[in-house]
Amino acid sequence: MEALKLNFQDKTNKALGINEEDALITKTYMLVAFTALLIGGTLGLLQGLNRAGLLELPVWFNYYQVLTAHGLLLVLVLTAFFTIGYFYAAMSHSLGGLLPKVRKMAWIGFGMKIVGFVMAVIPILLNQATVMFTFYPPMAASPWFYIGLVFIVLGVWMCAFGAFIQVANWRKNNKGQHLPIISYFATGVFVLLFFGSVPVAIEVLYIIPWSIGWIETINVMLARTLFWAFGHTLVNIWYLTALSAWYVVVPKIIGGRRFSDTLTRLVIILLVIMNIPGGFHHQIVDPGIAESVKYMHVFMSLAIGFPSLMTAYAMFSVFEKTARKKGGTGIFAWFKKLPWGDVRFLAPMIAMIAFIPGGAGGIVQSTNQLNQVVHNTLWVVGHFHLTVGTTVVLTFFGISYWLIPYVSKRVLTPKINKLGVITTLIWTAGMSFMAIAMHWVGLLGSPRRTSYTTYADNATALSWDPYLMFLAVGGTLLMIGVLLQVYAVVHLMFFAPKGETEFPIADVEDNASKTPMWTESWGRVVVLLLLLVAMGYVIPLVEFIGNAPPGSPPFQTW
Amino acid sequence: MNQFTAGLFLLIFLALPPVANLLESIMVVHMHMQMPLLVIAGFLMAKLVQERFPVFFENWNSNGVPGILLFIIIMVYWMIPRTMDEALTVQSVAIFKYISLPFLAGIPLRDSWKKLGDKSKNALIISFTVMFFAMGLLYIMSPEQLCNNYLIIEQITLGWGFITMAACAVVYLIYSAVVDPSDYV
Ligand code: HEM
Numbered sequence: 191m192e193a194l195k196l197n198f199q200d201k202t203n204k205a206l207g208i209n210e211e212d213a214l215i216t217k218t219y220m221l222v223a224f225t226a227l228l229i230g231g232t233l234g235l236l237q238g239l240n241r242a243g244l245l246e247l248p249v250w251f252n253y254y255q256v257l258t259a260h261g262l263l264l265v266l267v268l269t270a271f272f273t274i275g276y277f278y279a280a281m282s283h284s285l286g287g288l289l290p291k292v293r294k295m296a297w298i299g300f301g302m303k304i305v306g307f308v309m310a311v312i313p314i315l316l317n318q319a320t321v322m323f324t325f326y327p328p329m330a331a332s333p334w335f336y337i338g339l340v341f342i343v344l345g346v347w348m349c350a351f352g353a354f355i356q357v358a359n360w361r362k363n364n365k366g367q368h369l370p371i372i373s374y375f376a377t378g379v380f381v382l383l384f385f386g387s388v389p390v391a392i393e394v395l396y397i398i399p400w401s402i403g404w405i406e407t408i409n410v411m412l413a414r415t416l417f418w419a420f421g422h423t424l425v426n427i428w429y430l431t432a433l434s435a436w437y438v439v440v441p442k443i444i445g446g447r448r449f450s451d452t453l454t455r456l457v458i459i460l461l462v463i464m465n466i467p468g469g470f471h472h473q474i475v476d477p478g479i480a481e482s483v484k485y486m487h488v489f490m491s492l493a494i495g496f497p498s499l500m501t502a503y504a505m506f507s508v509f510e511k512t513a514r515k516k517g518g519t520g521i522f523a524w525f526k527k528l529p530w531g532d533v534r535f536l537a538p539m540i541a542m543i544a545f546i547p548g549g550a551g552g553i554v555q556s557t558n559q560l561n562q563v564v565h566n567t568l569w570v571v572g573h574f575h576l577t578v579g580t581t582v583v584l585t586f587f588g589i590s591y592w593l594i595p596y597v598s599k600r601v602l603t604p605k606i607n608k609l610g611v612i613t614t615l616i617w618t619a620g621m622s623f624m625a626i627a628m629h630w631v632g633l634l635g636s637p638r639r640t641s642y643t644t645y646a647d648n649a650t651a652l653s654w655d656p657y658l659m660f661l662a663v664g665g666t667l668l669m670i671g672v673l674l675q676v677y678a679v680v681h682l683m684f685f686a687p688k689g690e691t692e693f694p695i696a697d698v699e700d701n702a703s704k705t706p707m708w709t710e711s712w713g714r715v716v717v718l719l720l721l722l723v724a725m726g727y728v729i730p731l732v733e734f735i736g737n738a739p740p741g742s743p744p745f746q747t748w
Numbered sequence: 749m750n751q752f753t754a755g756l757f758l759l760i761f762l763a764l765p766p767v768a769n770l771l772e773s774i775m776v777v778h779m780h781m782q783m784p785l786l787v788i789a790g791f792l793m794a795k796l797v798q799e800r801f802p803v804f805f806e807n808w809n810s811n812g813v814p815g816i817l818l819f820i821i822i823m824v825y826w827m828i829p830r831t832m833d834e835a836l837t838v839q840s841v842a843i844f845k846y847i848s849l850p851f852l853a854g855i856p857l858r859d860s861w862k863k864l865g866d867k868s869k870n871a872l873i874i875s876f877t878v879m880f881f882a883m884g885l886l887y888i889m890s891p892e893q894l895c896n897n898y899l900i901i902e903q904i905t906l907g908w909g910f911i912t913m914a915a916c917a918v919v920y921l922i923y924s925a926v927v928d929p930s931d932y933v
């Protein structure tokens with residue numbers, strides 16, 4: 191009976207679209223995400239103008255405060271709220287509506303994140319937490335900043351556990367069936383969100399008593415390592431979120447079928463298992479880790495390249511097959527048959543293309559000697575504006591053009607679609623200017639996280655100026671992109687014509703082989719994940735703790 | 749590439765001097781990475797061996813117990829600090845390592861695992877878990893340097909390696925005790 195009822199719910203859900211209560215969750219999360227984009231983007235422009243020497247920031251809101259807020263808003267708020275809002279809608283759609291309990295958890299999580307965020311932002315505005323989004327000790331912010339972060343993590347956990355409850359419940363009621371693919375992605379993302387934020391929670395709970403003064407010194411290396419166990423995982427959470435759209439949504443939009451279900455699930459499992467130890471590639475020049483250990487960690491990082499290559503193969507195979515079905519011939523058939531004028535396709539497609547140089551740059555940086563050249567230069571900033579700022583963000587943009595109409599029961603008009611295409615092109619142009627300039631000037635030695643200076647008219651520093659001007663031009667274009675995108679989101683949510691929009695999920699090929707059941711055993715995945723974490727972290731952590739230096743008192747360097 | 753070639757390649761790769769030197773230069777990697785990989789190499793090669801010599805396995809390992817006993821003996825032998833030391837300094841012991849782990853542990857493990865019942869499998873995992881906790885404590889608490897080749901800090905690292913592996917096994921055991929897969933699939 192229970193199962194029957196659920197089945198019925200499932201059907202109504204698919205027929206009538208998302209129910210009001212579930213939609214409200216996603217709409218709220220999306221509004222916060224795009225507000226973060228608006229504010230964060232504006233701050234980005236200020237930084238860009240400053241770095242080009244065009245704008246001096248006032249003492250009451252200095253470059254490093256701006257940078258801290260920019261990083262936190264875009265890298266944490268935008269991505270976390272978007273990911274959670276998106277996957278909650280996906281679960282609502284594919285698992286027959288959210289359970290009332292789960293809905294409540296999503297709201298509690300929302301409240302905790304917002305409270306935490308306000309607690310963290312106030313000290314930034316007061317110039318008491320100008321520690322950048324990485325908040326490396328021994329720089330110490332006001333304790334409120336860290337307490338705010340704890341609330342954000344707790345809020346994220348709330349949402350993760352909500353998702354686990356939803357998924358477990360569905361599986362109990364649908365024995366023998368595979369979790370729908372989009373919810374499978376959601377499960378992977380929430381598993382990573384939970385396990386990835388455990389280390390940063392430990393770090394912050396260690397920093398708080400130190401920043402208050404209850405303990406005198408802190409183990410700097412330990413804190414950095416815990417941070418990157420989280421920071422790197424966060425990167426792969428975005429990546430996995432983007433992948434969900436590439437594997438599941440894009441094929442539907444181009445009118446094709448999706449790639450092998452088994453291999454898709456395998457890619458998810460691999461990314462979940464192998465991810466956390468990858469954090470060490472952010473510490474290649476850090477002291478205290480033996481060369482041989484670093485060397486072995488390079489393998490761990492590069493291993494992530496394997497699922498990426500599988501993805502590239504999968505995407506081209508889907509394009510090719512779809513084009514052939516539509517009557518395309520020749521090697522470039524796929525190119526001509528793709529719907530380039532549809533923003534729901536164009537944005538994620540450019541996102542994928544941007545991942546080619548982005549991923550190549552990542553491989554470069556994982557190499558010890560090359561890392562020493564680019565470490566802490568603007569090259570790195572160029573790299574992550576390509577990867578997160580373009581690949582991830584453009585995929586998010588592409589999603590927004592159907593997800594927001596879907597949750598607000600409106601439709602994407604041809605006009606907004608056109609606007610979306612223009613936004614995508616402006617964003618692409620802006621990021622190309624900015625990211626190429628950043629990579630290049632980084633190679634010439636220009637440091638990251640440094641407000642404009644000529645170092646007393648030093649010739650080398652002066653030679654950076656032309657590139658930095660390109661950076662500012664790119665930044666200005668991006669600002670236009672931000673404004674258009676936020677306009678589109680608001681329009682689609684509140685003003686577009688009413689109507690039904692579907693949640694696009696592609697089917698597998700008709701002759702697809704059956705997916706094996708082992709892909710459903712998440713317990714085993716989690717145990718393997720923990721084993722890999724142990725393999726990656728035991729050596730450096732024992733070294734850092736066992737041979738710890740005296741530690742550092744807190745410093746306010748600004 | 750079939751499993752046998754993969755296993756053989758892995759064995760040869762692990763035996764290459766630069767690879768062996770790198771892996772053996774860190775105590776915990778020597779014990780918890782190189783040695784398990786050698787077992788895995790044997791595990792992969794086992795299939796072909798089983799197919800070639802079915803009668804042998806039928807005669808000597810019909811219920812899986814002799815094979816698993818051999819596996820346990822080899823594994824325990826290589827957990828003793830002194831054996832690791834000797835593998836680094838005595839050529840013949842080094843060769844014995846490269847033979848015993850794949851062929852006397854990996855192959856019997858594969859042949860026996862399927863023949864064992866669920867209870868024996870869990871008993872095996874539980875006893876290795878207990879043993880790992882015990883070895884972990886031993887390596888962490890020992891005030892003496894146990895190997896000539898490895899410093900005390902490396903020994904402590906190895907101890908934590910044992911403890912974290914045991915902890916993962918505990919997570920697995922709890923998971924399989926609490927979650928009934930038939931509720932879901
Ligand atoms: C309007 C668009 C944007 C502009 C003009 C812009 C510009 C900049 C500039 C100039 C920097 C500072 C470089 C430095 O001094 O080190 C920066 C840093 C950064 N940006 Fe952006 N950015 C934009 C969008 C984004 C997006 C969409 C994301 C991520 C989703 C992002 C993430 C970051 C991060 C994480 C940092 C590093 C902060 C730090 O070093 O603490 N940015 N951005």
Ligand SMILES: [Cu+2]
Nearest residue numbers: 422425468469
């Ligand atoms: Cu990373």
